[in-house]
Amino acid sequence: MAAMVSLLFWLLIVPFCIGLVPANFIAKKWRSPGLVLLSGYFVMWALFELAAVPAVLWVEYDNFKTASAVFTVLTLSFAAAGVWLLYRSHKAGKPGPVTGKDKSRSGMRMTDSMGEENDTDVSSAGSIGARTAAFGKWLLRGSGIEWLLFFVLLGFQLYQAVAYASFDGDDAYYVVESLIAQEAGVMYRILPLTGGSTGLDVRHALAVFPMWIAFVSVRAGIHATIVSHVVMPLLLIPLTYLLYYEIGRQLFVKDSQSGGNVFCRENLPVFMILMAVFQIFGNVSIYTTETFFLTRTWQGKAVAGALTIPAVLWLFLLLDGGKREKETEVEKEKEDRRGLWFLFVCVQMSVGICSSIAVFLVSLLTALTAFTLACVRRDLRLLLKFGAACIPNMIYMAIYVIVAYSYLL
Amino acid sequence: MWGIFLESVVIFKNFMGWHENHLLAGLYVFALLYLWLTEKDKTKRAIFVYAPMILLLLFFCPLFRKVFVRIMEDSETYYRLLWLLQMSIVSAYGLIRLMGKHRRIGLAVACLVIAVCGDYVYDSEHISRAENAYHLPQEAVDIVDLIAPEEGRITVLVPADLIYYVRQYSTDIELPYGREMLIDRWDYYHAMYEAMEKAEVIDTPVFAELARTYPCAYVVLKEDREMKEPLTDHGYSVYGQVGEFVIYQDMTLQE
Numbered sequence: 007m008a009a010m011v012s013l014l015f016w017l018l019i020v021p022f023c024i025g026l027v028p029a030n031f032i033a034k035k036w037r038s039p040g041l042v043l044l045s046g047y048f049v050m051w052a053l054f055e056l057a058a059v060p061a062v063l064w065v066e067y068d069n070f071k072t073a074s075a076v077f078t079v080l081t082l083s084f085a086a087a088g089v090w091l092l093y094r095s096h097k098a099g100k101p102g103p104v105t106g107k108d109k110s111r112s113g114m115r116m117t118d119s120m121g122e123e124n125d126t127d128v129s130s131a132g133s134i135g136a137r138t139a140a141f142g143k144w145l146l147r148g149s150g151i152e153w154l155l156f157f158v159l160l161g162f163q164l165y166q167a168v169a170y171a172s173f174d175g176d177d178a179y180y181v182v183e184s185l186i187a188q189e190a191g192v193m194y195r196i197l198p199l200t201g202g203s204t205g206l207d208v209r210h211a212l213a214v215f216p217m218w219i220a221f222v223s224v225r226a227g228i229h230a231t232i233v234s235h236v237v238m239p240l241l242l243i244p245l246t247y248l249l250y251y252e253i254g255r256q257l258f259v260k261d262s263q264s265g266g267n268v269f270c271r272e273n274l275p276v277f278m279i280l281m282a283v284f285q286i287f288g289n290v291s292i293y294t295t296e297t298f299f300l301t302r303t304w305q306g307k308a309v310a311g312a313l314t315i316p317a318v319l320w321l322f323l324l325l326d327g328g329k330r331e332k333e334t335e336v337e338k339e340k341e342d343r344r345g346l347w348f349l350f351v352c353v354q355m356s357v358g359i360c361s362s363i364a365v366f367l368v369s370l371l372t373a374l375t376a377f378t379l380a381c382v383r384r385d386l387r388l389l390l391k392f393g394a395a396c397i398p399n400m401i402y403m404a405i406y407v408i409v410a411y412s413y414l415l
Numbered sequence: 416m417w418g419i420f421l422e423s424v425v426i427f428k429n430f431m432g433w434h435e436n437h438l439l440a441g442l443y444v445f446a447l448l449y450l451w452l453t454e455k456d457k458t459k460r461a462i463f464v465y466a467p468m469i470l471l472l473l474f475f476c477p478l479f480r481k482v483f484v485r486i487m488e489d490s491e492t493y494y495r496l497l498w499l500l501q502m503s504i505v506s507a508y509g510l511i512r513l514m515g516k517h518r519r520i521g522l523a524v525a526c527l528v529i530a531v532c533g534d535y536v537y538d539s540e541h542i543s544r545a546e547n548a549y550h551l552p553q554e555a556v557d558i559v560d561l562i563a564p565e566e567g568r569i570t571v572l573v574p575a576d577l578i579y580y581v582r583q584y585s586t587d588i589e590l591p592y593g594r595e596m597l598i599d600r601w602d603y604y605h606a607m608y609e610a611m612e613k614a615e616v617i618d619t620p621v622f623a624e625l626a627r628t629y630p631c632a633y634v635v636l637k638e639d640r641e642m643k644e645p646l647t648d649h650g651y652s653v654y655g656q657v658g659e660f661v662i663y664q665d666m667t668l669q670e
């Protein structure tokens with residue numbers, strides 16, 4: 007029971023509270039509970055990188071314990087800041103950072119989280135019978151069947167993740183690294199494959215995702231292997247689909263200027279179903295992100311491929327999407343994007359805890375996408391903005407190169 | 416340069432599973448071209464069409480591959496460049512645009528096409544019903560439970576079948592060699608591994624002497640493993656048996 011409470015606290019409450027910080031600095035039209043939770047995770051992982059990488063590099067004894075202590079202080083401080091910002095905006099009567107809705111709106115649209123185009127307004131004051139009837143109507147006439155199908159597919163994937171074991175040889179490295187950190191309190195000083203002592207293997211040592219799993223394991227008091235193989239899939243699979251949902255929200259935002267058949271919220275569950283089907287049938291080789299996602303969900307590289315790389319695209323859509331040629335400077339200023347830029351930096355840093363190679367890959371993706379956006383928008387400032395957001399990655403790569411080639415100095 | 420280009424082609428084919436007649440790559444290319452022709456939104460064109468096309472060009476560019484391999488000091492991970500294409504997202508978006516108002520029938524057809532062109536992940540030979548919460552073979556757990564020290568660490572020699580799992584359960588168990596010996600292409604040499612796994616029949620005197628150099632407190636062997644002489648003739652005693660695995664304890668270490 008204590009383990010469950012601890013997992014809920016560290017994997018749901020803390021990230022959600024942290025996510026309130028960037029959400030508070032994002033225009034209300036983009037705010038949603040999903041965005042808050044995702045933001046919380048990316049900020050939290052960025053904080054973990056800040057806490058763990060210096061400890062790996064410069065703390066010799068009990069470096070995991072040191073990193074855990076620093077990370078705990080950082081995350082709880084950010085979570086407290088998020089709660090304070092929520093309280094402040096509530097007190098000032100501003101739109102809430104979670105939903106972006108004004109307090110004056112008492113009505114609750116049940117369909118907000120599942121598509122706004124359905125015709126089912128359900129007043130919070132309505133009777134249970136009316137609610138049930140409205141739900142049935144939404145299920146049959148709206149996109150309810152599609153959502154139901156998607157959740158069946160999601161449930162199937164979660165069931166498979168828990169009831170079936172997926173063998174992967176890399177677990178002998180990554181999962182054991184987590185377990186060593188949990189049992190011995192050290193990071194990357196013991197060779198996971200055999201147990202002998204070892205020098206710093208920079209290729210793996212900077213990608214500290216297994217250490218974050220170890221942190222969760224220690225806080226929850228659960229064996230790191232169980233956390234890796236059972237808890238992580240139950241967390242990361244829904245979290246990844248939450249990201250796809252947010253991407254879908256950007257792709258299928260209602261747009262009267264374009265085709266109404268495509269750009270409507272009914273396509274959101276269709277998108278989610280297709281994404282789920284792609285994951286289930288994406289095992290065309292052992293190399294695809296889909297295979298990694300469902301067969302080695304707990305490994306940092308799988309998180310990089312399925313979650314953090316798409317998150318970069320999601321933020322490109324948010325940061326640059328929806329701009330119209332006639333948009334005035336005043337209108338642009340109204341759209342508060344500070345939180346999005348902060349989030350973009352955090353996503354770039356999150357990639358670093360997942361995989362060292364992914365840092366290079368995401369930097370390349372950012373450069374290419376920023377370049378193409380700068381070309382189509384005829385705005386070279388975009389290159390500078392996105393380039394500046396990659397500075398943490400450049401520092402990461404510089405550390406990588408210095409540590410990797412320090413023997414030459 | 417031509418050779419490097421052909422290597423990239425092979426990597427792409429392997430990534431997309433063409434050699435096993437999987438055609439999801441075709442679906443992606445179709446979606447990419449469809450979006451190229453129909454997508455009006457500049458942002459989406461840049462993110463889902465132009466950037467992936469440049470990425471694909473880079474992927475097949477021999478000079479880029481040379482630079483990548485030089486920087487990363489690793490040619491085995493070059494395929495991960497293809498992760499940046501995010502084929503599922505682009506394909507799903509392209510398919511939905513193509514469906515237009517025929518949402519439900521389009522969805523059914525699209526799912527069918529994906530299932531036919533793709534490969535079902537859960538019928539992999541590497542996926543099996545979980546035997547415990549650790550998702551490790553129960554035999555590995557039982558063996559470690561039997562031999563784990565109350566305090567400190569011990570070295571144990573285990574057969575290849577257990578190498579991946581023992582330390583995922585307890586890091587108090589150390590191994591003379593790890594999974595690095597099981598990957599042929601890494602081509603490592605380890606005398607203990609040679610004596611344990613490569614020898615058709617275990618040369619017991621040499622084997623026992625080698626195992627004591629670590630020293631291995633326990634040796635785990637499959638019950639049908641052939642040996643020139645029984646290990647019990649060389650200072651070992653049978654400590655227990657879990658399934659097909661016999662656990663020998665080195666009695667000389669107890670003295």
